Amino acid sequence: xxxxxxxxxxxxxxxxxxxxLRCDPISGHTALYWYRQSLGQGLEFLIYxxxxxxxxxxxxPSDRFSAERTGGSVSTxxxxxxxxxxxxxxxxxxxxxxxxxxxxxxxxxxxxxx
Amino acid sequence: xxxxxxxxxxxxxQEAETVTLSCTYDTSESDYxxxxxxxxxxxxxxxxxxxxxxxQQNATENRFxxxxxxxxxxxxxxxxxxxxxxxxMYFCAYRGTGNQFYFGTGTSLTVIP
Numbered sequence: 001x002x003x004x005x006x007x008x009x010x011x012x013x014x015x016x017x018x019x020x021l022r023c024d025p026i027s028g029h030t031a032l033y034w035y036r037q038s039l040g041q042g043l044e045f046l047i048y049x050x051x052x053x054x055x056x057x058x059x060x061p062s063d064r065f066s067a068e069r070t071g072g073s074v075s076t077x078x079x080x081x082x083x084x085x086x087x088x089x090x091x092x093x094x095x096x097x098x099x100x101x102x103x104x105x106x107x108x109x110x111x112x113x114x
Numbered sequence: 115x116x117x118x119x120x121x122x123x124x125x126x127x128q129e130a131e132t133v134t135l136s137c138t139y140d141t142s143e144s145d146y147x148x149x150x151x152x153x154x155x156x157x158x159x160x161x162x163x164x165x166x167x168x169x170q171q172n173a174t175e176n177r178f179x180x181x182x183x184x185x186x187x188x189x190x191x192x193x194x195x196x197x198x199x200x201x202x203m204y205f206c207a208y209r210g211t212g213n214q215f216y217f218g219t220g221t222s223l224t225v226i227p
Binding site for chain 2: 031033035037040041042043045048050055056089091093095097102103105107108
């Protein structure tokens with residue numbers, strides 16, 4: 001597809017379970033970003049990938065959160081032992097390397113931990 | 115790290131009127147890019163307008179324009195002839211010489227019929 005694709009769109013999970021969120025960036029975009037957005041709030045930076053490496057993962061809130069990117073393309077954000085405070089929308093964005101180009105966003109995954 | 119500040123959590127405007135959303139940023143870089151994004155209830159982030167710091171001319175996209183004051187590190191968004199479809203959360207963003215994007219906390223815009 002032409003845009004950033006995230007799956008699933010919605011995910012309901014029980015507290016304590018692990019979840020995986022997937023992001024397919026726009027083809028050729030070397031930079032990939034994960035953000036978390038709580039209801040009615042701003043974007044909380046989680047991690048940034050340049051190719052397959054993560055120069056900045058300072059935003060990951062705890063060691064329960066991890067992310068990887070393979071083949072310079074698809075990225076997976078994993079949350080282990082989910083807690084209720086993990087409930088939020090998780091947004092993925094991609095961008096070409098540097099320059100004037102904006103970040104292109106997916107529609108996000110709404111995660112609800114019950 | 116750069117910081118982006120949006121001091122207006124909520125704004126409202128009458129339909130067909132003009133509204134200005136404020137954004138300031140802090141940076142020591144001279145070459146950077148600024149963006150305004152719109153996020154409607156569908157939660158899809160949509161680019162509204164971009165500004166290159168090296169350009170003195172303010173960017174304009176139809177009813178949307180910016181007032182870019184580089185010395186003051188200010189980047190406000192003006193929406194003219196406001197429409198009901200403009201109701202959304204608006205985010206100001208900064209991208210410098212690195213690859214990171216820095217976002218403000220957002221301004222929720224209500225359009226009153």
